[in-house]
Amino acid sequence: MTRSTFTLSTTLAAIGLASSLAITTTAQADYPEQDIRLIIPYGPGGATDILFRLISQEAEKTLGESIVPVNMAGAGATLGSRNVKDADPDGYTLLGSHDTIALSKLAGTVDYSFDAFEPIALLTQTINIPTAHANHPVQSADEIADYVSENPGQVRFSMIPSSTDHFFWAQFFQEAGIDMADVRLVGYPDTGEQVSALMAEEVDFAMFNLPSGGAFFEDGTFRALGIAHPERLESMPDVATLREQGIEMDHSTSRGIFAPKGTPPEVIDTIADAYGQALENEEVQSRIENEFGSVVRFLAGDDYQTFLDENEAALSAAAENIDFQN
Numbered sequence: 001m002t003r004s005t006f007t008l009s010t011t012l013a014a015i016g017l018a019s020s021l022a023i024t025t026t027a028q029a030d031y032p033e034q035d036i037r038l039i040i041p042y043g044p045g046g047a048t049d050i051l052f053r054l055i056s057q058e059a060e061k062t063l064g065e066s067i068v069p070v071n072m073a074g075a076g077a078t079l080g081s082r083n084v085k086d087a088d089p090d091g092y093t094l095l096g097s098h099d100t101i102a103l104s105k106l107a108g109t110v111d112y113s114f115d116a117f118e119p120i121a122l123l124t125q126t127i128n129i130p131t132a133h134a135n136h137p138v139q140s141a142d143e144i145a146d147y148v149s150e151n152p153g154q155v156r157f158s159m160i161p162s163s164t165d166h167f168f169w170a171q172f173f174q175e176a177g178i179d180m181a182d183v184r185l186v187g188y189p190d191t192g193e194q195v196s197a198l199m200a201e202e203v204d205f206a207m208f209n210l211p212s213g214g215a216f217f218e219d220g221t222f223r224a225l226g227i228a229h230p231e232r233l234e235s236m237p238d239v240a241t242l243r244e245q246g247i248e249m250d251h252s253t254s255r256g257i258f259a260p261k262g263t264p265p266e267v268i269d270t271i272a273d274a275y276g277q278a279l280e281n282e283e284v285q286s287r288i289e290n291e292f293g294s295v296v297r298f299l300a301g302d303d304y305q306t307f308l309d310e311n312e313a314a315l316s317a318a319a320e321n322i323d324f325q326n
Helices: 003-030 047-063 076-083 102-104 141-150 164-176 191-199 210-219 265-278 280-291 302-317
Strands: 036-040 067-069 093-097 117-127 129-133 155-159 183-185 205-209 222-224 252-260 292-298
Touching: 036 047, 036 141, 047 067, 047 093, 047 117, 047 205, 047 210, 047 252, 047 265, 047 280, 076 093, 076 102, 076 191, 102 164, 117 129, 117 205, 117 210, 117 265, 117 302, 129 141, 129 210, 155 164, 155 191, 164 183, 164 302, 191 205, 191 210, 205 210, 205 302, 210 222, 252 265, 265 292, 280 292, 292 302
Parallel strands: 036 067, 036 093, 155 183, 155 205
Antiparallel strands: 093 252, 117 252, 117 292, 129 205, 129 222
């Protein structure tokens, strides 16, 4: 290559790069210009689906384009997450999910976790509640350890294998000083089956929250044994936190928005800002807290990344006590 040819090629490459950067910058500055798909890796009607739809309806007012929820259930919530992981990182395909991303990897279902995505923002946390049926002799969570000690091998705890409540009980047993060899974990396919099982007194305990168990707490069918949160819930002021009962643990389902890896930071900031503004709406806040028993907790940027790192570390520690084959 001659010197003049090299110079021309270099110049053209520079012009091409500059044009590409200009186009990208312009595209990002104009974002969004079309509907955004929000993949929800569960079926319609559950707490995750309802909460993301509620907040997204408000966020799209800031964005000026529609956010279209798409339910993509299947394969233990990994069908939807994989679809987003493999999507173009252009800001038009997002994932609304929660701890199940890390849980699926810990259970060996998939080979990726939070780090396969660009985290955008944490939106809500739904506080979990150990629960007994109304006829059970245990009145509070701090009585469970003694009850298990008095009935080794006979006490039944319901859970969905590899799901949030499976990890909840593993952490609870550790903090309450309960040997897992002394309990029976009974697996169910979904929360509805667990509700039916506890109603029929097929199991002693289940982990619910207000979206799944609130109506049964209210009519007295179930008894809330403790609140896995630093503070009591306003809607259940008479139920003590686990920490108040000497069980040093908090536990919640933490829902947030994710984008495919490589999505431009400017796009991520635009989406995070829209959802942050949505959560400032008092009506949205009221519905999240009073209808869905959840708390608003908005974290973006480095704060959300730190939260995810700490959350995954805690889940990994709990996973050491779980036999995923059973």
